[in-house]
Amino acid sequence: MxxxxxxxxxxxxxxxxxxxxxxxxxxxxxxxxxxxxxxxxxxxxxxxxxxxxxxxxxxxxxxxxxxxxxxxxxxxxxxxxxxxxxxxxxxxxxxxxxxxxxxxxxxxxxxxxxxxxxxxxxxxxxxxxxxxxxxxxxxxxxxxxxxxxxxxxxxxxxxxxxxxxxxxxxxxxxxxxxxxxxxxxxxxxxxEPSALAALREADSAGRFEAVTQQNGRTPLTAREIEVVRQSLSGFSTRAIAERLEISFETVRAHKKHIYAKLGVSSQSELFALFYEPRAREGV
Missing domain, CATH: 3.30.450.40 (GAF domain)
Known part of the structure; x- marks a missing residue:
């Protein structure tokens, strides 16, 4: 053809x-x-x-x-x-x-x-x-x-x-x-070259550890960090439970402890704490 x-x-x-x-x-x-x-x-x-x-x-x-x-x-x-x-x-x-x-x-x-x-x-x-x-x-x-x-x-x-x-x-x-x-x-x-090294060090573990160390906050556990990351990514409580192979109520308990440790009351405050520079610098 x-x-x-x-x-x-x-x-x-x-x-x-x-x-x-x-x-x-x-x-x-x-x-x-x-x-x-x-x-x-x-x-x-x-x-x-x-x-x-x-x-x-x-x-x-x-x-x-x-x-x-x-x-x-x-x-x-x-x-x-x-x-x-x-x-x-x-x-x-x-x-x-x-x-x-x-x-x-x-x-x-x-x-x-x-x-x-x-x-x-x-x-x-x-x-x-x-x-x-x-x-x-x-x-x-x-x-x-x-x-x-x-x-x-x-x-x-x-x-x-x-x-x-x-x-x-x-x-x-x-x-x-x-x-x-x-x-x-x-x-x-x-x-820019000055930012490249910082980007290479800006892994998730380092970011969460740096924030939780500010103002004497109680550090998050590894499991709590994973719950924060997945929650901010858009996974529902039920989806997080399935992904981590834990119960729905356990995820809810983790979220309650996270909010108390970090002194936040909403998902938006949690996002701002970890991903908005001004919020991180001001806490």
């Missing part, structure tokens, strides 16, 4: 991506090919690292050329509440991942959703994931102001095999391996 001109153009675009694999504009070119067939509003290529801040390979520029402060806040700590990050760390797999697949049952009720996701991503998100060792996953995220339709998801799924294949090949050209085993990133496309 004679291919039509659109098919020929598509194959040409894939060829240009293969040529761009070792170049600085690979990610930008990839988005340009995909956006010919599906509509999205922002994109980012990251390395998810279990227990550490994600590292930036490339990201879509702001329309006015300014720094995306919300995205910086994400890198500084809110990534810990990202359902895509949580899923990639807990169940790493290669392929297309949708928000509907990974979002906790109370995700849209969380402060993370209301204060970051709704403002920055706005509507929906999909990711192409490529785990490349036990700790790290290369991800390519496409965010939209609208909710993706079934047709959109089907289109992304259709593209997934070649996108994933190209991402695997791209790994050889990303500066991902440092001497300490932590991914490294070109400084021009990541955060």
């Amino acid at each position: 004679e291919p039509d001109w659109q098919d020929r153009a598509f194959h040409h675009h894939i060829a240009t991506l293969i040529d761009a694999l070792d170049g600085p504009d690979f990610w930008t070119r990839t988005t340009r090919v995909i956006e010919r067939f599906a509509t999205f509003d922002n994109w980012v290529a990251l390395v998810f690292i279990r227990g550490r801040a994600p590292l930036v390979c490339a990201e879509s520029p702001m329309p006015d050329g300014t720094v995306d402060l919300l995205f910086r806040a994400y890198l500084e700590g809110m990534y810990q509440l990202d359902p895509f990050y949580i899923n990639a760390c807990e169940r790493p797999r290669a392929g297309l991942v949708t928000l509907a697949e990974v979002a906790p049952d109370n995700f849209r009720m969380t402060d993370y959703y209301q204060r970051y996701f709704k403002s920055n991503i706005i509507g929906d998100e999909v990711q192409f994931n490529v785990p490349f060792d036990a700790q790290r996953t290369l991800i390519f995220s496409l965010g939209a102001k609208h909710h993706y339709t079934e047709r959109d998801i089907a289109q992304f799924a259709l593209f997934a095999p070649w996108v994933i294949a190209l991402m695997r090949q791209r790994l050889a050209y990303e500066s991902l391996i440092a001497s300490d085993g932590v991914a490294d990133v070109p400084q021009s496309e990541a955060v």
Whole structure:
């Protein structure tokens, strides 16, 4: 069967991506090919690292050329509440991942959703994931102001095999391996050098320990920290009980003890304590 001109153009675009694999504009070119067939509003290529801040390979520029402060806040700590990050760390797999697949049952009720996701991503998100060792996953995220339709998801799924294949090949050209085993990133496309070391130390355990040590607070136990993290991520009390294999009432008791230890009375205060700099500095 004679291919039509659109098919020929598509194959040409894939060829240009293969040529761009070792170049600085690979990610930008990839988005340009995909956006010919599906509509999205922002994109980012990251390395998810279990227990550490994600590292930036490339990201879509702001329309006015300014720094995306919300995205910086994400890198500084809110990534810990990202359902895509949580899923990639807990169940790493290669392929297309949708928000509907990974979002906790109370995700849209969380402060993370209301204060970051709704403002920055706005509507929906999909990711192409490529785990490349036990700790790290290369991800390519496409965010939209609208909710993706079934047709959109089907289109992304259709593209997934070649996108994933190209991402695997791209790994050889990303500066991902440092001497300490932590991914490294070109400084021009990541955060400022002065912030990079801080981001690498901003794992969840360190963040929670630092906050609970302020003003002589009683430290949270490891189980209480896990309950806080899952609660702020959007897992309901029942879902947390199932995930931790404990009873519903035990989770409720943990939450009561957490609020008493930290001197907070709401989920929003809990979020502010751990993820809003002014709140952390002022306590």
